[in-house]
Amino acid sequence: MEDVMRQLSAEELGALCSNLQKACNKQLRSEEAALFGTLAAYYDKQRTNEKVQDYQRLLAAINADLSNGYAEANNAAEKANDRGAKRALLWGEKASKLLKALMVRYEKQGSALLENTNVWVCEICGFIYVGDNPPSLCPICKVPSFKIHPIQKEAL
Amino acid sequence: MHAARNISLCTKDCVCLFVCPTGATDTENGQIDFAKCQDGCRLCVDACPSHAIYLVPSVYPPPQEKSEAVRKSLFALAKSKAGQERLARSLAEASDDLLFKQLMHAIATSNRVLAEDCYREAGYILPQSEAVTSWLNQLLIEHETDKDFPSDAVRTLLEKL
Numbered sequence: 067m068e069d070v071m072r073q074l075s076a077e078e079l080g081a082l083c084s085n086l087q088k089a090c091n092k093q094l095r096s097e098e099a100a101l102f103g104t105l106a107a108y109y110d111k112q113r114t115n116e117k118v119q120d121y122q123r124l125l126a127a128i129n130a131d132l133s134n135g136y137a138e139a140n141n142a143a144e145k146a147n148d149r150g151a152k153r154a155l156l157w158g159e160k161a162s163k164l165l166k167a168l169m170v171r172y173e174k175q176g177s178a179l180l181e182n183t184n185v186w187v188c189e190i191c192g193f194i195y196v197g198d199n200p201p202s203l204c205p206i207c208k209v210p211s212f213k214i215h216p217i218q219k220e221a222l
Numbered sequence: 223m224h225a226a227r228n229i230s231l232c233t234k235d236c237v238c239l240f241v242c243p244t245g246a247t248d249t250e251n252g253q254i255d256f257a258k259c260q261d262g263c264r265l266c267v268d269a270c271p272s273h274a275i276y277l278v279p280s281v282y283p284p285p286q287e288k289s290e291a292v293r294k295s296l297f298a299l300a301k302s303k304a305g306q307e308r309l310a311r312s313l314a315e316a317s318d319d320l321l322f323k324q325l326m327h328a329i330a331t332s333n334r335v336l337a338e339d340c341y342r343e344a345g346y347i348l349p350q351s352e353a354v355t356s357w358l359n360q361l362l363i364e365h366e367t368d369k370d371f372p373s374d375a376v377r378t379l380l381e382k383l
Contacts, residue, residue, distance in 0.1 A: 070293075070294075071360065077308045085339075085346065090349050102349070105379075127306050138295050180321040191339070218327075
């Protein structure tokens, strides 16, 4: 396992650290959360931008997860009878399908899809939603809507 | 084990103030003063009519073991999600269209959550676990000569966890 950890890229390490930051916050350990936040920020800063901006590459990556990634992981979770992993995969696959659907819709409709409305993301499961107000419960993880946040138009 | 208040459930009946033997529940910031709270006392937890107070453990059991195949496939998915976050952020940065930027930031944010959840279920759920602390120790060795790396933050984490 140590070798796997050594091979992680900055973008992967950023997510690993922000996950641990959230876990500390849930344990009400704000000092430890801030320290993991510092580490996550270090890795996010190290992350380099892709030189060639390609919408289709992003769509292809989601498609690869939907055709292979989730099936393989589900297989492993099934064999190990790992219900926690199955839960994450169930939510993740649903959220990924919605990400794909939204990207396909944007390709057809362009900015008209997003004009005079909001874009929302569930902080628990990644559920993405375009609309004036979020649903009162997240349709994927069933968390109440106060954990579904609007994405600002001028976000960094 | 100390008590904590979920302020969104609190109905300000203040029974926790009546029962607390140390005054830990009476603060200006809405949260219980952990330094004053008595380990495992739970008088306020049981007295609260709105179930707005709960106990936060100070010690946690080791997380469930993960099979190597589950770990490997979740790491692969997390890598894909982290890569998609990077692609979406790159697309956002290169564009002047505010609505397109907003969409890409939303996709990046969603992918961050998805990657985090994969790591959680791949065995990195508990900050205090051996998996996390041994990895943090490894980071210190790897970045020994790296001035930009927040080594002090990692050392403090290892002391506190």
